[in-house]
Each structure stands twice: as structure tokens, then as C-alpha cells.
Amino acid sequence: MPRILVCDDDKEIVEAIEIYLRHEGYDVVCAYNGQDALRTLETASVQLAILDIMMPYLDGIRTVVKLREMHNLPVIFLSAKSGDSDKVLGLNLGADDYVTKPFNPLELLARVRAQLRRFTALGSEVCGENVWQSGGLKVDDERKEVSVNGDVIKLTPVEYKILKHLCANAGRVFAIEQIYTAVWNEVPLSVANTVAVHIRRIREKIEINPKEPKFLKVVWGLGYKVEKY
Amino acid sequence: MGTKSKSIRCAAFIALAVFIASVGAGCLSYGLIVGGDFSLVWDAPEFGRSMRAQTMTGQALEWAWQLHYTAADPVSERHDAFKANLTYPRPFYYHVQEMAMSATTNVTIPAGETVETFFRQLPLYDSFTFEKMRLVAYVGLAEPAFRELATAYYAERERVFQAFYFVVGGVVLLLLGAVSYAVATWHATDVTLPHKLLWKYIPLDLALGALLGLSLFGARLMVASRELYQGTKLEEPLLVGSAIGIGLTLLGLLWVNMTVQRLKHGKFWRHTLVGTVLLWGLRLFPMLWELRLFSKNAVTMQAVLFVVYAGASAFLVLALANIGTVLTAVIAFGLLVAINVVATLYVVSHAKAVENMVLGTAAIRRGETAYFAPTKWHKDINALAAHVNDIVAGLERAIASRMKAERLKIDLITNVSHDLKTPLTSLITYIDLLRREGLSAESAPRYLEILAQKSERLRILTNDLIEAATVASGSVAVNWEEIHVPSLVGQGLGELSDRIAAKQLDFRVTADGEPLHVRADGKLLWRAVENVLTNVLKYAVPASRVYVDMVSVGNSVRLTIKNISALPLNIPPEELLERFVRGDEARSSEGSGLGLSIAKSLVELQQDT
Numbered sequence A: 001m002p003r004i005l006v007c008d009d010d011k012e013i014v015e016a017i018e019i020y021l022r023h024e025g026y027d028v029v030c031a032y033n034g035q036d037a038l039r040t041l042e043t044a045s046v047q048l049a050i051l052d053i054m055m056p057y058l059d060g061i062r063t064v065v066k067l068r069e070m071h072n073l074p075v076i077f078l079s080a081k082s083g084d085s086d087k088v089l090g091l092n093l094g095a096d097d098y099v100t101k102p103f104n105p106l107e108l109l110a111r112v113r114a115q116l117r118r119f120t121a122l123g124s125e126v127c128g129e130n131v132w133q134s135g136g137l138k139v140d141d142e143r144k145e146v147s148v149n150g151d152v153i154k155l156t157p158v159e160y161k162i163l164k165h166l167c168a169n170a171g172r173v174f175a176i177e178q179i180y181t182a183v184w185n186e187v188p189l190s191v192a193n194t195v196a197v198h199i200r201r202i203r204e205k206i207e208i209n210p211k212e213p214k215f216l217k218v219v220w221g222l223g224y225k226v227e228k229y
Numbered sequence B: 001m002g003t004k005s006k007s008i009r010c011a012a013f014i015a016l017a018v019f020i021a022s023v024g025a026g027c028l029s030y031g032l033i034v035g036g037d038f039s040l041v042w043d044a045p046e047f048g049r050s051m052r053a054q055t056m057t058g059q060a061l062e063w064a065w066q067l068h069y070t071a072a073d074p075v076s077e078r079h080d081a082f083k084a085n086l087t088y089p090r091p092f093y094y095h096v097q098e099m100a101m102s103a104t105t106n107v108t109i110p111a112g113e114t115v116e117t118f119f120r121q122l123p124l125y126d127s128f129t130f131e132k133m134r135l136v137a138y139v140g141l142a143e144p145a146f147r148e149l150a151t152a153y154y155a156e157r158e159r160v161f162q163a164f165y166f167v168v169g170g171v172v173l174l175l176l177g178a179v180s181y182a183v184a185t186w187h188a189t190d191v192t193l194p195h196k197l198l199w200k201y202i203p204l205d206l207a208l209g210a211l212l213g214l215s216l217f218g219a220r221l222m223v224a225s226r227e228l229y230q231g232t233k234l235e236e237p238l239l240v241g242s243a244i245g246i247g248l249t250l251l252g253l254l255w256v257n258m259t260v261q262r263l264k265h266g267k268f269w270r271h272t273l274v275g276t277v278l279l280w281g282l283r284l285f286p287m288l289w290e291l292r293l294f295s296k297n298a299v300t301m302q303a304v305l306f307v308v309y310a311g312a313s314a315f316l317v318l319a320l321a322n323i324g325t326v327l328t329a330v331i332a333f334g335l336l337v338a339i340n341v342v343a344t345l346y347v348v349s350h351a352k353a354v355e356n357m358v359l360g361t362a363a364i365r366r367g368e369t370a371y372f373a374p375t376k377w378h379k380d381i382n383a384l385a386a387h388v389n390d391i392v393a394g395l396e397r398a399i400a401s402r403m404k405a406e407r408l409k410i411d412l413i414t415n416v417s418h419d420l421k422t423p424l425t426s427l428i429t430y431i432d433l434l435r436r437e438g439l440s441a442e443s444a445p446r447y448l449e450i451l452a453q454k455s456e457r458l459r460i461l462t463n464d465l466i467e468a469a470t471v472a473s474g475s476v477a478v479n480w481e482e483i484h485v486p487s488l489v490g491q492g493l494g495e496l497s498d499r500i501a502a503k504q505l506d507f508r509v510t511a512d513g514e515p516l517h518v519r520a521d522g523k524l525l526w527r528a529v530e531n532v533l534t535n536v537l538k539y540a541v542p543a544s545r546v547y548v549d550m551v552s553v554g555n556s557v558r559l560t561i562k563n564i565s566a567l568p569l570n571i572p573p574e575e576l577l578e579r580f581v582r583g584d585e586a587r588s589s590e591g592s593g594l595g596l597s598i599a600k601s602l603v604e605l606q607q608d609t
Helices: A011-023 A034-043 A060-070 A084-092 A105-120 A157-168 A176-184 A192-206 B003-035 B047-069 B075-085 B115-120 B143-188 B204-228 B235-265 B273-294 B298-322 B326-365 B379-437 B444-472 B485-495 B497-503 B522-539 B595-605
Strands: A003-007 A027-031 A048-052 A075-079 A097-100 A131-134 A137-140 A145-148 A151-153 A216-219 A223-226 B092-098 B101-105 B124-130 B135-141 B481-484 B506-512 B517-520 B545-553 B556-562
Touching: A003 A011, A003 A034, A011 A027, A011 A105, A011 B379, A027 A034, A034 A048, A034 A060, A048 A060, A048 A105, A060 A075, A060 A084, A075 A084, A075 A105, A084 A097, A097 A105, A105 B379, A131 A157, A137 A157, A157 A176, A157 A192, A157 A223, A176 A192, A176 A223, A176 B485, A192 A216, A192 B485, A192 B497, B003 B143, B003 B204, B003 B235, B092 B115, B115 B124, B115 B135, B135 B143, B143 B235, B204 B235, B204 B273, B298 B326, B298 B379, B326 B379, B379 B444, B444 B595, B481 B485, B481 B522, B485 B497, B485 B506, B485 B522, B485 B545, B485 B556, B497 B522, B517 B522, B517 B556, B522 B556, B522 B595
Parallel strands: A003 A027, A003 A048, A048 A075, A075 A097, B506 B545
Antiparallel strands: A131 A137, A137 A145, A145 A151, A216 A223, B092 B101, B092 B135, B124 B135, B481 B517, B545 B556
């Protein structure tokens, strides 16, 4: 079973996370500051790290920077800092995911699962033609199939068309009218809600936390896009 | 060597100096009194010429004058009368000829000799001619009389020379004594002790003047005393004169003492009239200067400068109009050009300085920090620049302290949010663990459900509170984009479609006019709109209509959302936007009371200049 490093200066939180993870069947090692975490990583084989940012001695950001010099394993930040700039900083410096406190335990578990699956199972899949991949999201037009981190997702035809259109042009922002024209092949007339509702439904199906989407993102006042990885 | 022996040697030296000076003064007095008239010293050493000039000439002239006065009388009578008046003691010859008549005294002119040849052979003679009266007078001295007079003259000369040596020696001794005294006093003066002020309020230079005046007066008296006593019985004037001379010398030494002491103390000038006047002048002059030109106003200065310039110009123009020669015309024209060039340069440099100030203050108004260097010529601009510099410095300080306060506020929010969220995380996770694993009590699931609900509510409240604080502090980065408002509203309604459907609300969206784009941060604007829409979802009457109107107003879009409140609203509209104000006074519904306040702050945050 994969071993997970949990590091937070609040012992109760570490313990709670440990309980959840053990319940799911993971092996867990604990640390209470950045130095501890790095030391543990040197001795034990660890497949994923959950790090707090505000910690004594060595904070999470510096820990990740040092960790990235030696190891290649997914890191999830777990922080009370919820500002956009904090998230951008954490992700840019080498973290793979960012969960804010107070967190939903189920969401954390889902993210842990997703990261582990990508790390262990989906390391290097070659994309065929008419297969688009973005992060853990994969749209296979051959089989008309959508999967997230390996799990096949069931979508309605319209939802599938929208997602395929966005994935085929990953990174590009599509206005609501453009999506409507492409998917419905009709002239759009006050269709904001229709497209928006479909998009929300897709997000609810493919995202771990639909309120903080990772794959299908809203560009407010402009349209929607699928991140290009 | 001890100080005592030093002071004794000083005292002895001073006494010697005083003695020498006194002896000098005595000698000088003696010489002056005995010598009387010193003209003999630098007069011709030969008797003949001197006699002619000094004695005989005067006498003969007097005689001739008297003759002239009595011109009305016959010559013989006049001559006889005049002869009787002659008091000259020694034998001499006298001959006067007026018109045809002539008169002679003691003269027997040998035959075959003219009057002139007779007088020429005498050792001393003189002749006078008065053209108007056709009068010729001859005065001559016989050999024995001449010798007697010459002997007396040389004796007198000898005496005067002796007196003169006394005078010179006296002056030398006096100076020697004074200088020695000054040197001794200089060495005896101790700077650490306060100097003895014998005359504190009499300035030194004034005292010196008075002393010199007195000395000159005394010397004149001494010189005159010989004439007064007719060269005899000089004991009395000698005694008095020496006393006066020595007294004046002692006074002079006192002056030397004072002066030397003050010189050594470095306070000489302060005790002189000249120094005092100069000092007062030096103090007074800058005061006047300051009063007149700088502290009063720069306008006076400018006016003075302009009057000088205008006056000089007018004078030179007048001069040019009246001047005849080419050279002076060229000079006047050159000067006129020169002063106008100087005036132009001055005006231009002043205007430049003003322009510099205008540009600099404009930069300051834009928010840059600019400081002004002082100009070389323009005091008024310098004062203005100094004041502006002060204002800018104050502004910089205020901005710096404001930035610091802002940073502290952000740090505070970060720390508080961390400290609130960490225990909340434990709370939520452990409640969730309890719900999974269960408690043995019968009603435990119900209690745990309540705990879960309340901790969730606490979580929402905390997040809202931190967001409200962050947004209100203005420490949120704004990414400016062109936002299409109807799209944003449509996306939002799509996001909320489930909750809208659950409440059976009927949204009526209208968009009016073009353009419906605004410059804003899409994410922040959405959060503002979302808060308002969530507010609608919470408080609107179920199954009622909600109107969303977008109207293009110039550069902006007015977004209006109207709904019917489920609860009676007894609150002024502005107050609804305050923090923690909620429509339901019982505060029983979900929500933190921060939604609209955050929305307001978010919109304010995106209000560009």
C-alpha cells in the first residue's frame, strides 16, 4: 500500500488525517515541522506528502522547495491561507494540489486518491489521435468516453460535446455563444443560462470540489476553458 | 623656577621701566623749557642770512611802514621824530630817500661813493624799495655791532642744541621705558585671572586721544614758558614742567598697562570706541539687511532690483541722446546692451525656476516623490521649494507609515485566520470521525448532526469574516479585464440554477443598450454578484419573480437586481450594506450578515480612478 507523509504543527489535525488515511488503507508517517518531514523522507519510502504551510522551523513552502531537489512525489498543501496569491505561490513552487483549512475530509481523501493514481498508475500514457488529455482528465473520442484519474465518468451527449469541444482546444477561452454555436449548431439567443447550467453539471461530475474546479474553469464575464497541462 | 621669583623679577623690571620713563619725561620737559624756540635747530646755521631774515628785515620793514604812515609830514621832521623813537640798542646805519629828500643816521658817506656802495661794504645790510612812494630805504650794521650779535646768536644756538639733545634723549628714554613697561606688563598679566579695570567705561582709544592732547598742551606750555620768563629764572617752570611731564608719563604708562592687559585677554577691541562702534555696526547691519530685504518680503527685493535696472536704462538712454563723441556713445550703448542682457538672463532664469516648480509639483500631484534643489539667485523660489520639500517629506512619511500599517493589517488578518481555522479544522474533522464511528448514546447521532451543522456554520462565518476583512483592507490584487456583464450574470445564474430551482424563483433578465462591457476583475466581480444573488436566494419570497436589469450608462453598466423580501425590512437601505446587519432581527436564518458588505467592498475595490 502507498505510504503517505502527513506534516502539520497541529498534532490533532495530523492524527485526524492519519485516522482517515489508515481507514482507507494507506500507510501513514507523521511529522510536525518541515525539518521532521525532510528527515522522514530521507529514511522512508513515501509516495505522497500532505504539508501544512505555516509551520515552525521550516515552513511548508521551503520544505517543498528542498523536497523537490531530491524527490519526485506528489505534494498536497493543506493550509489556512486561502488567498488566490497563496494558492498560486504554493502550486508554482512545486505542490500538486492545494486544500484550504478547514477542509472537508472526504474531499481531502478524494484528492489524495487522485494524486496517487496519477503518480502510480497513469505515469506515462501515450495519447492516441482523437484522445485529449488535460491533467487527470481524459476525453477519448474514439470510445466516446471521459475519465478522470482513470475513473470513467458518465455524461449526457450535450455535456460530452461541450467537454470535447473545450478539451480539443485546451487553454482557449470560449464564450458562451461560441460554445452554443459549436455544440447546438444554432444561432444563440439569450442562452447564457443553458450553457452555464450544462457546464456546472459537467463540473459536478468531473471535479472533486466543483466550487474550486481544477479541469473545467469559469472565466467570469468571458466564458469557459479547460486548462492545458 | 617658581612663580614667586618670576613675579619679583617682573616687579623689579616694571619699576626699572617706570624709572627710565620718568627720567625720560624729566629730560623732555627740561629740554622743552630750556630750549624754547627750536627753529634755530633746523634754521640756517650761518648768522648773516638768519639775521637778515629774522631781525633786521622785520625792523627795517617796521621803520619803512612807519615812514609811510607819516607821509604827510615833511621828511626831515618825520625822520627826526622817528629817530627819537629808535630803540635798537646797537649801532647801525640807516638811510632813507623819498623823492628828492633823504635822511641818514650815523652815516657819513665818503665822497665819491653812492649810498648803495656804502651799504654794500657793510657786513650786513638790507634795502627796500617802495615803487608807489618812490621810496628807497637802506639798513646796515657796523662791524662791531655785527660781531656782538653773531656771538650772541651762536651762544643761543648752542643752548638750543643742548636742549634739543635733551628732548631727543628724553623721547628715546620715554619710549624705551614705555616699551619695557609694556613687555613686562605683558609677561606679568595672568590670563586666568580677571584683568583689573581701572577705567572700565572710558574707551582706550579715547583715553589715548585725551592723553596725547594733554601732552601736546603741556609741551606747548613748556615751550612758551621760556618766552614768558624771558629766558631768566627758569627754576619755577622747570620744577612745575617736570612734575607735569612725569605725571603725564605715569598716566601714559597706566594706559599702556590697561591696553596690554586687554590685548593679552583678547578684549582690546571691545574696549575701544572704534571697536565698539564697529561691533554695533556689524550687529546692526545684518539686522537691517534682514528686515529690509529677506524677512519682510521678496517683493521689496524685486522692486529694488527693477528700479535699479529701470533707472540705469533710463540714464543710459538719456546719455545716448545727449552724448556727442563716438567713444562715449559706444560705451553707453554697450552698457545699455549689457544691463539688458543681464536683466533678460535674470528674468529667464526666474521663469525657468518657476516652470521647474510647476513641473515638479505636477509630478508630486501624480504621486511621484520629487525634491527641489535650491536655485542660485532666486530666494523667493528657494523659500517656495523648501516649503514644498517639507510637504513632500511629510507626504512620504505619511505614505510610509500608511504602508506599514497596511502590512501590519494584512499580517494580522493572516495570523487571525490561521488561528481561527486551525482549531476549526480539528473540530470539523473530529466531528466527522465521530459521525463515522458513532457514539454509544441513543441520541448521539442527533447531537452529532447538530454539532456538524454548527461547525459548518462557523466555518462559513469564519471564511466570510476573513474575506470581508481582506477585501476591506484593500490588499487584494485586481486583474483588469474587459468583462461582458450579461455573460457574467448568465454564468452565475447557471452556477446557481439548482438553488434557484429549489426556491422556484423566476429570474427575468434584461440587457439594455451597448456596450455592456466593463473594466473589472472577473473573479472579484463575480464574487460581488454572487453575494448579491445568494442574498436573493436566502431572503426572497419563494416562487416570486426576481428582476435583473443591465443598462449601459456611459462607460459603465448599471446592474440592478430586484426581489421581494420574505421578511419585513425595517432597515434603511444603506444600513443593509453594513457588516453583520441582517434583515431578520431574530438572526435565525443561515448566513453571516457579511455578504452584502463584502459585495460592496469588492465593488469599491474595482473602482478605478
